[in-house]
Amino acid sequence: MPLQGNIRDFSTTQLLNLVNLSRRTGMLTIFEGVPTGEKDGNNNPKMAPGAQRAQVAFNKGKLIFASLAGQENGLVAVLNKAGKLTDDQAKVLRERAKNTSDKALALRLIGAKYVSQADVVNCIKQHILDVVYNLMSWDDGPFRFDDEITPSGENILVPIDIEPVIIEGARRVREVKELENVVDDLDASLRFPENPREKFKGIHLSVDEWKVVSYVNPKNTIRMIMRQLNMSDVEIKRVVYGLVQAGLVEIVKKTASKEDAAKNAPASRRQQRKGSKPDAQLVNKLINKLKTL
Amino acid sequence: MQTVKMVVTGPFSSGKTEFIKSISEIEVVSTERGISKASKEAEVKDNTTVAMDFGRITVDDDLVLYLFGTPGQRRFDFMWEILAEGMLGFIVMVDSSKPETFREAKNILETFRAYAPTPYVVAANKQDHPDAWDPEDMRIALRLESDVKLLPCVAKERDNVRNVLLELLYTILEEMES
Structure with a gap:
């Protein structure tokens, strides 16, 4: 069964970590949330998957493909954005090569010395990273991870280790949080x-x-x-x-926060709590009893 | 007579009451109250535990095991510390089909660990649900160390409940011997 949930509760960073640690192959899809009118286990509005927002594919725990809905993800757009193709070249190629797969187009462009193989790989890699860093900043939306589903063979797949991506993505998220540490209240x-x-x-x-x-x-x-x-x-x-x-x-700030004081108040009462110290004989008796149930 | 206590905790609607009901030899003393229809929780279930659930397993004339289920809603968390006092160990119930409750489950786990450094296990409940997460994925999601037991469970099934309790007892034994 697919893994599913909402990135509000289980962030993209956590999902990437999960995929990395379990060395999974499959496709992560993030959707627009459509309110169902119900509440989830956290009493937040339950969201059903709506339109697709992004797709990220993995092979044995490595990133290999990413695309954002509403954004041109094809090779021409990627090379154009990276400055490897001029706007005019991109326009012509979009017309002439609209029925050509990215792989076939890449071979033709490399053959014609428009770009090098390294250019193609680096530009696709940067595109994947841009998409992933972007969706790491999202904080809401249903997701689904389908095991063993991979992009079509026409796409160019570039394997990327996830760990550095998680670290860099987390750094970027931290940067935003750092801003929020200082500017935490827009009503100040x-x-x-x-x-x-x-x-x-x-x-x-x-x-x-x-x-x-x-x-x-x-x-x-x-x-x-x-x-x-x-x-x-x-x-x-x-x-x-x-x-x-x-x-x-x-x-x-409008008013001083009293939350910190409230948080610290019960701590002292908790210091001395200890569990009971049973002996092994007692625990074995419990085990034997449970085995008979 | 000696009594020992285990605590079953976890987020709202994770299956704590069901867990105790499945194994207790007495009708579970439950402090469930109807949830106001206007309340958000009423959309999940009709009743919720407000103070504790209480179940019992008599081992022999000299030894009784009490099972205490904590209220799942945060507004009743003043009961948690009281229930945690003197416990032999605790079980954290997690609804495998509700990833939105995993963070809360982890918070509850850490809270109970802070109350008392007793052994614990985590039960990945509702594994029969079509949307249930695989326990190994849950381990990563809950950031559980590899030595923490995460046990697949269906709280309605007595065998599953017995297995979780046994695993907790084995953990207690292991920690005593280490």
């Missing part, structure tokens, strides 16, 4: 520290940083600034993170 506001003029002396800010700085006012929440400047969550967090780290602005 920003203010200038004391003597802001001195701090800004000799500082070169980017356009985005200047834009954010122009809205710094305790009345403006970070979310309001983000909306005003049409920025994404990550973009505003990155800018605010940089400004905070440079000591140019301070974050003003």
Whole structure:
């Protein structure tokens, strides 16, 4: 039976780790979530698989293929994106080679010395990594892993060790989390520290940083600034993170958190809990009894 | 008379009450209450344990094994520590067909380990469900070390339950001898 679940509960990183450790061959598919109206075991809205979002294939625990829905995943697009084919060349090839498999096309392009074999392998590898790093940042969506299903023979498969991918992907996810450690509440506001003029002396800010700085006012929440400047969550967090780290602005939180104190409170009571210390004779008696049941 | 205690814990609806019912020689003393129809949990099952389940296995005139099932819902977790006190070992029930509960199961496992350093096993319950994960995949998902016993189980089946309890007892013996 296929492995299935939701990456909300079992992340892509964990899935990659599972596939790597169990040296599996098969296809991981991640879907758009369609609410069923029911609740799952965590009381979150249960999601049924909808449209396909991404597919990643593995062979004996190695990544070999990845594709994103709504994105051109063919060889021409991959080489074009990597700058190995110009836009004009890509346009012509899309027309002329639309019925040609990626493998056959690669052989023709290598034969015609448009690209080298190394170019093809490296570009496909980078494409796979881009897709996988992208989906490692997703935090919701049903998934299914079908054992022994592999991509069609027309695709170019490039084996990639998963472990370095997990490490790099995790680093990228950590980077986002690091931002969130500093900028954890978009409803907080920003203010200038004391003597802001001195701090800004000799500082070169980017356009985005200047834009954010122009809205710094305790009345403006970070979310309001983000909306005003049409920025994404990550973009505003990155800018605010940089400004905070440079000591140019301070974050003003609405209220202090009481959670930490509450978390630590019961710890002392737990220190001395110990299990009972039975003897082997007693345990053997229990074993013998259970065997008769 | 000497009594010993084992605790059956795990997330909401993982099969703890069923597990104890399958093996207890007495009608399980259950503190199940109906779940409010407005509650989210009501979509999963009608009743839930609010304090504990209690089952018994009499070994002989001098020895009785008590099985305590913990409430699965977090809002009743004040009972966990009380139930954990003096336990011989514990079993973590995990619903193999609900990967969304694996993280919670792992948290509960770690919480009980913090309460008392007693032996434990993990039961991969509902292995008869069509969506059940393979136990070895669950081991990776739950990040269990290779020396932790992860036992396939169907809590409705007495033989399965007996096997899980026996494996816990063997683990207890092994730890005593090591």
